[in-house]
Amino acid sequence: xxxxxxxPRFLIAAYTAxxxxxxxxxxxxxxxxAAFAFNDSQFPSLPWRGFTWNWFFGAERPQIGVxxxxxxLRAIGTSAFVAVCVSxxxxxxxxxxxxxxxxxxxxxxxxxxxxxxxxxxxxxxxLGISILVFSSRVANGLWDAxxxxxxxxxxxxTLVILGQFSFIATIATLVIGARLQKFDRxxxxxxxxxxxxxxxAVRTVTLxxxxxxxxxxxxxxxxxxxxxxxxxxxxxxxxxxxxIAMFDRLKxxxxxxxxxxxxxxxxxxxxxALVMIAFQKRG
Amino acid sequence: xxxxAKLGLILLLTPLLLWLTLLILIPHIxxxxxxxxxxxxxxxxRFSFANYWTFLSExxxxxxxxxxxxxxILATVLTLLIGFPVAYYIAKMARGRMRxxxxxxxxxxxxxxxxVRTFGWMIxxxxxxxxxxxxxxxxxxxxxxEMLYNDAAIMVGxxxxxxxxxxxxxVTTLETLPDEVIEAGYDLGGNGASVLRxxxxxxxxxxxxxxxxxxxxxxxxxYLTPIMLGGKDSLWFTELIYSQFIVRFNWELGAAFGFLxxxxxxxxxWGMLKLTGQSLEKTMG
Numbered sequence: 001x002x003x004x005x006x007x008p009r010f011l012i013a014a015y016t017a018x019x020x021x022x023x024x025x026x027x028x029x030x031x032x033x034a035a036f037a038f039n040d041s042q043f044p045s046l047p048w049r050g051f052t053w054n055w056f057f058g059a060e061r062p063q064i065g066v067x068x069x070x071x072x073l074r075a076i077g078t079s080a081f082v083a084v085c086v087s088x089x090x091x092x093x094x095x096x097x098x099x100x101x102x103x104x105x106x107x108x109x110x111x112x113x114x115x116x117x118x119x120x121x122x123x124x125x126x127l128g129i130s131i132l133v134f135s136s137r138v139a140n141g142l143w144d145a146x147x148x149x150x151x152x153x154x155x156x157x158t159l160v161i162l163g164q165f166s167f168i169a170t171i172a173t174l175v176i177g178a179r180l181q182k183f184d185r186x187x188x189x190x191x192x193x194x195x196x197x198x199x200x201a202v203r204t205v206t207l208x209x210x211x212x213x214x215x216x217x218x219x220x221x222x223x224x225x226x227x228x229x230x231x232x233x234x235x236x237x238x239x240x241x242x243x244i245a246m247f248d249r250l251k252x253x254x255x256x257x258x259x260x261x262x263x264x265x266x267x268x269x270x271x272x273a274l275v276m277i278a279f280q281k282r283g
Numbered sequence: 284x285x286x287x288a289k290l291g292l293i294l295l296l297t298p299l300l301l302w303l304t305l306l307i308l309i310p311h312i313x314x315x316x317x318x319x320x321x322x323x324x325x326x327x328x329r330f331s332f333a334n335y336w337t338f339l340s341e342x343x344x345x346x347x348x349x350x351x352x353x354x355x356i357l358a359t360v361l362t363l364l365i366g367f368p369v370a371y372y373i374a375k376m377a378r379g380r381m382r383x384x385x386x387x388x389x390x391x392x393x394x395x396x397x398x399v400r401t402f403g404w405m406i407x408x409x410x411x412x413x414x415x416x417x418x419x420x421x422x423x424x425x426x427x428x429e430m431l432y433n434d435a436a437i438m439v440g441x442x443x444x445x446x447x448x449x450x451x452x453x454v455t456t457l458e459t460l461p462d463e464v465i466e467a468g469y470d471l472g473g474n475g476a477s478v479l480r481x482x483x484x485x486x487x488x489x490x491x492x493x494x495x496x497x498x499x500x501x502x503x504x505x506y507l508t509p510i511m512l513g514g515k516d517s518l519w520f521t522e523l524i525y526s527q528f529i530v531r532f533n534w535e536l537g538a539a540f541g542f543l544x545x546x547x548x549x550x551x552x553w554g555m556l557k558l559t560g561q562s563l564e565k566t567m568g
Contacts, residue, residue, distance in 0.1 A: 015376070019368070027391075029443065030392070096298050112303075122307075123545065125525070127310075130541065134314070226396070230507075250511065
């Protein structure tokens, strides 16, 4: 079925209706979460008791808003810190990998490329426990050998960052590699002919060309890290990132406070997405 | 120049090798070793298959494993069936601005945390939720209906969560199919069904495979959706792993469970690639 081939009208109407229903299905849970952030009630459910901003700005019990809820604010800070670390690491390693696979030919390259893709097909929870098991073994070994308690290897933010990095790096590599593949090598050669050294050529010609992909990879890495649940769950220590903190609250029962946090999350990530699209268009 | 190239190669290889060996390879080998040992005393272990034997001899573990596998496969098939017509509509029926707008809309759930999506379904499906209220308002049911905490709710959550990972690769492959080829199919006497079977689906196979792999993987490894939307009886295999590691502190058994989950997902991914003659580089890279 394509527009240039005539089809019975009701068939096309039914098809369009299906697609509309699909998008309603896609939007429904998000709209509902957003709407109940403004319900003047203790529960994010019907009946509707009127509109309120209290779940954002409220300062008194029982309606303490997001901006006065210390633990949630701290969790947002933790998540942002983790996400920045993971993104910086992933983009740096991704850039290096992209150059490695694009510019060099060496024995075992194909094998390494497949190995590099594997983190995408390992369930997140398995990545988490394998890193947990290994880091504990190293930490215990250090303690037995030198009585040295290396805190970073115990569940905590360092492990969360490493765990998320272990698969987000693959995605960064793919995003940056795809752009590098489109690069016209003769531009770099022209720079070399004009007397630039190899590093200068890469810095002044290749990197600016890669900029949209670098920003794209950074934003995607940031969002994936911010939203990650499975790997984080296994490696988290006492400082809980936002998804874990929200999960703990959700298990105890929900208030519209969680809706308010969710709405802020949606707004934040849409903003990031728009920034990325703007950069992509310019590149 | 040769020496410089060699230095560059070594410099670029270092981060890749550090990452892959320290965070992927060695941890997985270590996990395998831990799963193959048995605790015989305080700090004393010996090599044994006891953990895998426990898995096979305890009906709850085996049943949960199989249930997780079957439900993940079902979720993958349903996601494909629901998503394919939408992907086709975006790639072949919609034009210009409409197409990019619809494509972006498909990506929206990706920008929102899985927790928020699951929370949305909880608000919709629970006893005091919107759908229950709507049904009562319409007079279709007498009292509140609980639609949460069962397998159907898990299925809805899984499909919703993974839909975008199916639609995006499908749209990307379908876009590369020229309209003329489809027209030629009709000109040669094909009808809707035969064109779909002989032209569109073979062309979309790489997209179907990569979509199915990712969706299956995400469903199998999901923890949040089954625990929030599922009931007491709908245990997911990842919940067993979590409880062995964090609650019971039995890492040996937990590692064995982890390895079984990894084995299952690798086996299905490998089987899917072999069956369709695709390779991991082509579908993922």
